[in-house]
Amino acid sequence: MSDNPEENLEVEEENDEAPYVEFDISVAPSDPTLELLAQQLGKSDIIIPFYQRKYVWKIEQASRLIESFLMGLPVPQVFFYVNNENQLEVIDGQQRMMSVKYFFEGYFGEEDSKGARQVFKLKGLSERSEYNGKTFEQLSPKDQRKLRNSTLRAISIRQLKPEPKEGGNVSDSVFHIFERLNTGGTSLKPQEIRNAVYRGRIVEELKKLNAIAEWQKILGLNKPDKNQKDVELILRLFGLYKNWENYQKPMLAFLNKTMKENTDFSSSRSKEFAADFERVVKFVSSAIEKPFRPKGVINSAALEGIMVALLENKPLDLKIFKERYRSLMADADFLTKIRGGTTDQKVLVERIKRARDILINGSA
Helix, strand or coil, X not given: CCCXXXXXXXXCCCCCCCCCCCCEEEEEEECCEHHHHHHHHHCCCEECCHHHCCCCCCHHHHHHHHHHHHHCCCCCCEEEEECCCCCEEEEECHHHHHHHHHHHHCEECCCCCCCCCEECCCXXXXXXXXXXXXXXXXXXXXXXXXXXXXXXXXXEEEEEECCCCCCCCCCHHHHHHHHHHCCCCCCCCHHHHHHHHCCCHHHHHHHHHHCCHHHHHHHCCCCCCCCCHHHHHHHHXXXXXXXXXXXXXXXXXXXXXXXXXXXXXXXXXXXHHHHHHHHHHHHHHHHCCCCCCCCCCECHHHHHHHHHHHHCCCCCCHHHHHHHHHHHHCCHHXXXXXXXXXXXXXXXXXXXXXXXXXXXXCCC
């Protein structure tokens, strides 16, 4: 098991094409006042997507931001995505806007477990700063007006084509908008963006499957990967389950499509996959110590080929599986197909077929 307290899943890198997407968006700049932004946050006209709902700034960081507005210094712009309900979803800028909202409210952050909130007094500024130690109410009326009427450049992005269906899921293009425009201190990883863009029951269902102890043991983790690479591997298996002959590269676009088309996770294939996944991970965990690691770290292509073969077929005898697994991991043909262009359509199909031939059919 990993000793890394932050739990980063180590996998061999794969070469995957960057997907080509065509879409039409409108980009509208505006300069709302801080007072208006705070009001819109309170009324849910501006919403924080659930994937980034944590507020992580320290009070010193938030205080320096407030001081910058009071001093008339420039502050980086924020980005919004205009959704089907005409709400502004925050792509980038949550920490800045929430800091302003909290200062206007007079309290820093949300309530703690006892229902208490910290009074927001500006902290960590220069000793000579006239604002040090002051709440919003303690500022002079002049400074209060200046802060309320200060503006923050906002860029609102709306998807025009392909047009999102009413009440339905957004286009794959929105994934790329989030991917390119999120500029926070910690860049979002692909699965984190998918959870934000293609939201639905599938997010929670993948999370449940990811929490299965035997799956985490297979990956060598004490707790789920902080970048959700483990969840992405399950999504990859689900996308290919009884469907791999329809796979088209690049893998990133295929995974986006899988999320988008299965947001409710209610199909018979979804239910079958969930049951088969739990069965197979428990079987593999009991049979092989540290599987899918031809070079010491997880090889996604090897994991995919073996797991898909096992997921789609009847359970094997444990002893037979161990012998055939060793044969597969020594098979020159299979090994060539878990290296290099592993997300190529032909290579992926042949890899799964080879795993099935050796593991299930016992072919040499």
